[in-house]
Amino acid sequence: MSTISGGQVCTRTGVYLLPARGEDGYRVTKDRYVRSGGVNSARENVHVGPLPADVIEDRGRFDTLGRTVYFADSAEVAFAEVLQGFRRTRVAIAPDAEAAGVSYEEYLEAVTTEAQNNGRDVPWAVPCDWQMHRSIYRAEMPTQGWWVAIDHPMTHAALTEALAVDLYQLGYRGGAALHSGLLASDDRALTTTVAEHVRALVLADGSLPLGISFRSKTEVGRCWAFWNRRADDGLDPSANDPALREERNVDGPAFRYVAELYELPVLGSRT
Numbered sequence: 001m002s003t004i005s006g007g008q009v010c011t012r013t014g015v016y017l018l019p020a021r022g023e024d025g026y027r028v029t030k031d032r033y034v035r036s037g038g039v040n041s042a043r044e045n046v047h048v049g050p051l052p053a054d055v056i057e058d059r060g061r062f063d064t065l066g067r068t069v070y071f072a073d074s075a076e077v078a079f080a081e082v083l084q085g086f087r088r089t090r091v092a093i094a095p096d097a098e099a100a101g102v103s104y105e106e107y108l109e110a111v112t113t114e115a116q117n118n119g120r121d122v123p124w125a126v127p128c129d130w131q132m133h134r135s136i137y138r139a140e141m142p143t144q145g146w147w148v149a150i151d152h153p154m155t156h157a158a159l160t161e162a163l164a165v166d167l168y169q170l171g172y173r174g175g176a177a178l179h180s181g182l183l184a185s186d187d188r189a190l191t192t193t194v195a196e197h198v199r200a201l202v203l204a205d206g207s208l209p210l211g212i213s214f215r216s217k218t219e220v221g222r223c224w225a226f227w228n229r230r231a232d233d234g235l236d237p238s239a240n241d242p243a244l245r246e247e248r249n250v251d252g253p254a255f256r257y258v259a260e261l262y263e264l265p266v267l268g269s270r271t
Helices: 031-037 075-082 084-091 094-100 104-117 128-132 153-162 164-169 188-199 253-261
Strands: 016-019 024-030 066-072 134-140 146-149 211-215 222-227 243-249
Touching: 016 153, 024 031, 024 075, 031 134, 066 075, 075 084, 075 134, 075 222, 075 253, 094 104, 128 134, 153 164, 153 188, 164 188, 188 211
Parallel strands: 146 211
Antiparallel strands: 016 146, 024 066, 024 134, 066 222, 134 243, 211 222
């Protein structure tokens, strides 16, 4: 049974919907982006599905055509998401350890010792510049409308039926069904195709989805992918868009908790 509750199945589309309740949403991003475009600023995405051969993959999981902004339901989740790159750098030395014929832990210690002896920082340390150029922003999320719970079994069933042809064309053949493993994967050709379909849904009350609610792959909490439709249409934000409520320095309890969880050294501190 799904642990997601408090919502309802859309009688028109079959997907499971969670009502907007004006929750707190958290976003860690560069200060210059927010200062120039507000807390809902995001680059415009121009590709869904498979990318052209000459385009580098840098899309978010549920990017659609237009602007998608990602928020987390706690500060810890926000940091767990953005510090993944440093964590991957740390774990990426595992093949080198195997090639050297030592355990991962032994190789990790050797790399750390060598860096210290040379007066350098390990590659997975979170540098001061990274911290100084970013803040954590708390926003009030929409108070009206619906989020599609992408990880609910009713949503899986409805989208598997609706996207059967797309799944086949993407190489998921033999009666492939959508499930959390696929939707949490790094297959952006798949996840952006799904997101674009969901974005275009017209719900039973005649409204369009605000975006997608999904479980963070870090298992720390949940996130929202908010589609900034008004910005895409060249309009000013509405009273129902995520609204900035607080800006805080990156360095704080939530940041330190996640850095310790991922075993990432934090260089200096921001005051």
